[in-house]
Amino acid sequence: MKTKSLLLTGLLALATGFAPIFAGGTLTPVGSPHAPIQIRSHQVNVTINNGFAQTEVLQTFFNPNPTDLEAIYAFPVPKSASLSEVTITSGEKTLNGEVLPKKEAETIYEEEKSKGNDAGLTTKNGYQNYEFKITPVRANAETRLRFVYYQPLEIDTGVGRYVYPLEEGGTDEVAKSFWQPVNSTVEGNLTINVELKSAWPVDDVRVPGFESAAATKKIDAGHYTVALDRTGAKLDRDFVFYYRLSDKLPGRVEVIPYRADKSKPGTFMMVVTPGLDLQPIMHGADYTYVLDVSGSMQGKIATLANGVSQALGQMSPNDRFRLITFETNAREILGWTPATPENVTKATALVKGLQPGGSTNIYAGLQLALKDLDADRATSLVLVTDGVTNEGIVDPAKFHALIKQNDIRFFGFLIGNNANWPLMRVMGDATGGFYTGVTNADDIVGQLLLAKSKIAFESLHDASFKFTGARVSETTGDLPQKIYRGQQLVIFGRYDGAGKATVTLNAKLTGADKTYTTTFNFPEIDTDNPEIERLWALAQIEQIEVKEAIGQMPPSESKDAITSLGVNYQLVTDHTSMIVLDDATHASRGIERRNQQRIATERTAQSVRAAQPVKNYQVDAQQPTYSAPAPHVSHSFGGGGGGALERDDIVWLAAILGLIGAAYVGRKAMKQKANKE
Amino acid sequence: MKRPPWFTLGFSALTLAVHFVPALGNVLQFDRAAVAHGQVWRFFTAHLTHFGDDHLRWDLLAFVVLGSLAEGVSRTAFLTTLGTAAPIITAGVWASQPQFATYRGLSGIDSALFGVVVASLFVAGWRDRHRFSIAIGGLALASFAAKCAFELATGGTVFVDTSGAFAPVPLAHLLGMLTGVAVIWRSQLVSARLSMADSWLVPIDCKEPSSFTSSTSAK
Numbered sequence: 002m003k004t005k006s007l008l009l010t011g012l013l014a015l016a017t018g019f020a021p022i023f024a025g026g027t028l029t030p031v032g033s034p035h036a037p038i039q040i041r042s043h044q045v046n047v048t049i050n051n052g053f054a055q056t057e058v059l060q061t062f063f064n065p066n067p068t069d070l071e072a073i074y075a076f077p078v079p080k081s082a083s084l085s086e087v088t089i090t091s092g093e094k095t096l097n098g099e100v101l102p103k104k105e106a107e108t109i110y111e112e113e114k115s116k117g118n119d120a121g122l123t124t125k126n127g128y129q130n131y132e133f134k135i136t137p138v139r140a141n142a143e144t145r146l147r148f149v150y151y152q153p154l155e156i157d158t159g160v161g162r163y164v165y166p167l168e169e170g171g172t173d174e175v176a177k178s179f180w181q182p183v184n185s186t187v188e189g190n191l192t193i194n195v196e197l198k199s200a201w202p203v204d205d206v207r208v209p210g211f212e213s214a215a216a217t218k219k220i221d222a223g224h225y226t227v228a229l230d231r232t233g234a235k236l237d238r239d240f241v242f243y244y245r246l247s248d249k250l251p252g253r254v255e256v257i258p259y260r261a262d263k264s265k266p267g268t269f270m271m272v273v274t275p276g277l278d279l280q281p282i283m284h285g286a287d288y289t290y291v292l293d294v295s296g297s298m299q300g301k302i303a304t305l306a307n308g309v310s311q312a313l314g315q316m317s318p319n320d321r322f323r324l325i326t327f328e329t330n331a332r333e334i335l336g337w338t339p340a341t342p343e344n345v346t347k348a349t350a351l352v353k354g355l356q357p358g359g360s361t362n363i364y365a366g367l368q369l370a371l372k373d374l375d376a377d378r379a380t381s382l383v384l385v386t387d388g389v390t391n392e393g394i395v396d397p398a399k400f401h402a403l404i405k406q407n408d409i410r411f412f413g414f415l416i417g418n419n420a421n422w423p424l425m426r427v428m429g430d431a432t433g434g435f436y437t438g439v440t441n442a443d444d445i446v447g448q449l450l451l452a453k454s455k456i457a458f459e460s461l462h463d464a465s466f467k468f469t470g471a472r473v474s475e476t477t478g479d480l481p482q483k484i485y486r487g488q489q490l491v492i493f494g495r496y497d498g499a500g501k502a503t504v505t506l507n508a509k510l511t512g513a514d515k516t517y518t519t520t521f522n523f524p525e526i527d528t529d530n531p532e533i534e535r536l537w538a539l540a541q542i543e544q545i546e547v548k549e550a551i552g553q554m555p556p557s558e559s560k561d562a563i564t565s566l567g568v569n570y571q572l573v574t575d576h577t578s579m580i581v582l583d584d585a586t587h588a589s590r591g592i593e594r595r596n597q598q599r600i601a602t603e604r605t606a607q608s609v610r611a612a613q614p615v616k617n618y619q620v621d622a623q624q625p626t627y628s629a630p631a632p633h634v635s636h637s638f639g640g641g642g643g644g645a646l647e648r649d650d651i652v653w654l655a656a657i658l659g660l661i662g663a664a665y666v667g668r669k670a671m672k673q674k675a676n677k678e
Numbered sequence: 679m680k681r682p683p684w685f686t687l688g689f690s691a692l693t694l695a696v697h698f699v700p701a702l703g704n705v706l707q708f709d710r711a712a713v714a715h716g717q718v719w720r721f722f723t724a725h726l727t728h729f730g731d732d733h734l735r736w737d738l739l740a741f742v743v744l745g746s747l748a749e750g751v752s753r754t755a756f757l758t759t760l761g762t763a764a765p766i767i768t769a770g771v772w773a774s775q776p777q778f779a780t781y782r783g784l785s786g787i788d789s790a791l792f793g794v795v796v797a798s799l800f801v802a803g804w805r806d807r808h809r810f811s812i813a814i815g816g817l818a819l820a821s822f823a824a825k826c827a828f829e830l831a832t833g834g835t836v837f838v839d840t841s842g843a844f845a846p847v848p849l850a851h852l853l854g855m856l857t858g859v860a861v862i863w864r865s866q867l868v869s870a871r872l873s874m875a876d877s878w879l880v881p882i883d884c885k886e887p888s889s890f891t892s893s894t895s896a897k
Contacts, residue, residue: 646740650736660818661814
């Protein structure tokens with residue numbers, strides 16, 4: 002087996018080729034034409050503390066128009082982000098947000114708007130974006146908007162990745178027409194501060210594209226800060242922050258609990274970093290690449306072809322591959338083909354000749370890809386798309402059923418922001434697939450390395466986690482089905498009662514049963530990380546959305562469950578919105594201040610954490626779950642190893658040879674002298 | 679007159695030919711799956727193949743320089759080094775670097791030839807009690823070993839850009855260098871018994887006196 006990256010290389014590489022469509026993070030007036038609202042400053046503070054990230058965004062806008070305006074601010078929805086806090090400051094007034102059922106929040110906003118009062122409304126526009134409505138944005142005055150969201154961060158093969166999304170993915174035509182033209186230039190400073198606090202030593206941090214502009218400071222082995230401060234910057238490029246943990250770290254289980262009251266259930270986030278000695282796939286395997294060539298792929302085909310030609314040359318003749326493209330319809334542009342040099346040339350020419358156009362029929366592409374599979378050969382399906390399915394079958398339940406029919410390894414790559422995460426989740430759920438996003442700002446080669454190490458290596462099958470010894474309930478992520486090399490798993494759940502609990506991972510590896518287990522204690526009280534509750538609630542919501550999408554839960558039941566979780570844990574969802582009012586209006590309307598209380602608890606915990614060294618939550622240090630170290634990116638090249646020299650090696654060699662020459666001359670002179678004597 | 683390093687030039691030409699016929703690269707490179715199917719020649723031929731022009735350029739330049747020097751020391755030692763280092767390096771990758779499904783590149787062989795050249799210098803310096811030669815030989819071997827150890831320990835590389843189309847394999851360099859040193863060490867054991875000619879660096883081959891022989895010393 003060789004590198005299994007065929008089109009993946011091209012598909013990831015094409016991410017380098019797509020031009021930004023327009024910027025997110027801008028405030029736009031509603032209604033008749035007005036001068037664009039100016040962005041005076043844009044500040045982002047990110048704290049990554051072990052398993053999750055807190056992002057605080059502070060923006061100052063200025064309305065240069067002579068009249069008050071209603072304006073909308075849009076922000077792409079980051080993957081698994083729980084928007085928890087919104088504050089609007091206008092003049093002397095400060096407005097704070099409380100989450101209510103969507104209709105109720107919208108009604109209150111409209112009522113306050115009609116009265117000419119200050120109000121804000123934050124809604125979630127599906128998977129596309131969050132919208133913040135503000136009324137009024139005062140004439141010739143500044144308005145400040147602050148919001149906070151949390152998201153769990155997974156570490157893949159020793160590399161952590163955080164994305165602050167700014168570039169619009171352009172998947173929503175209606176939004177696109179509304180937002181253009183926009184003023185996405187920050188007239189003052191764009192400031193991004195990242196603080197990384199890791200319990201595990203970090204070897205390196207990187208911000209691709211901002212290496213020279215960002216100031217990086219290492220405070221200790223796992224503690225780094227990165228500061229980026231720019232004037233006149235445009236909000237049209239994602240900010241990506243990578244951190245690479247040290248090599249040879251153990252496979253491990255970490256449990257971050259939260260329980261404030263002994264009489265109530267606790268919540269936990271379990272982060273499992275398997276130390277699995279998964280081997281490269283040695284026998285020939287089949288790879289189907291399903292490529293989106295719809296109209297939005299214009300300008301990316303040449304890049305795709307270059308990637309294909311490079312990757313094909315590294316495949317083994319034992320492997321077979323085929324190429325399927327889809328737009329309005331799907332077609333097989335190359336059937337099952339051994340990866341011989343002749344076929345490589347043929348495939349490259351085919352991809353170079355592709356013409357993008359039409360709408361996006363992902364289902365047709367998948368349907369074709371799942372035909373003519375060889376049951377005796379391991380099959381991987383790699384889907385790369387930058388769009389939203391809008392042609393043919395679009396029902397997620399049908400996608401789920403289609404993919405579930407076959408025992409395949411599914412790899413999904415979503416290009417750009419505003420991408421269809423819910424659909425990808427549904428497809429991943431069907432077979433335990435792996436999916437990830439790629440943005441223009443990503444280190445594409447780095448992403449490629451990580452993807453290759455999953456595709457080219459064997460994986461655990463039929464994987465499931467089981468808790469015993471403690472009453473654990475309402476879990477998410479405990480049935481991963483498949484576990485790929487370097488993949489980190491995040492499991493959320495609740496527990497009743499403190500004490501010993503045992504977690505067991507049961508799985509199969511090439512037919513043999515594998516069991517990994519460890520025992521740990523759930524604490525009676527632990528108030529260090531109250532944010533875990535919101536993250537747990539969001540994971541529950543995502544699980545409910547998948548169940549609804551595949552027909553396992555009626556929409557009405559799903560809506561009730563999501564509304565209840567959204568209101569109780571103060572999360573903006575498809576069925577809940579955040580109404581932003583001043584304290585007096587909240588009081589006069591009798592709105593319960595659940596978010597205010599939750600925020601106060603979170604801020605107290607954050608202050609305590611900021612003053613303390615980072616805490617290590619590993620629970621299996623005494624009884625390691627895994628005997629092997631966690632896979633690391635430095636050992637992840639599932640393809641070619643090369644005996645390689647570089648220019649600097651040659652310079653070093655030349656210096657050594659110079660010295661050797663001098664030694665030879667010196668020794669010869671010494672001998673001649675000795676002979677004369 | 680100095681004899682041209684025909685074998686070095688021949689192997690260089692062969693490497694170039696393989697590079698410009700991609701089909702040959704696929705047949706000759708080290709490939710785990712193919713080796714499992716009995717294609718054991720790949721243990722020897724992987725070093726003639728490269729992943730691209732950039733990969734080939736410096737590897738081949740180093741081979742021409744170091745090969746010429748090593749062949750000048752002793753053609754037998756040169757060929758012995760090639761014959762032993764080639765399978766040792768790929769066997770090392772095969773046995774202890776399972777993350778690599780394929781392996782290509784001459785730099786492991788370059789490292790072996792480096793070991794030959796430097797060990798020869800060290801031995802000659804030791805024999806003639808020439809401290810500068812001993813120091814340079816020792817320093818070169820130690821720094822090379824330290825570079826390999828650093829790369830193996832950290833997973834990073836000192837010089838090679840790891841963002842390219844393949845991952846560097848420091849183990850290949852270490853195994854190559856050790857093989858080259860071992861070849862010289864063994865030939866010294868033989869030459870000590872046979873009392874042989876002095877080459878420009880060190881006497882190691884009594885059957886094939888070097889054209890650089892300057893004197894004959896009986897010990």
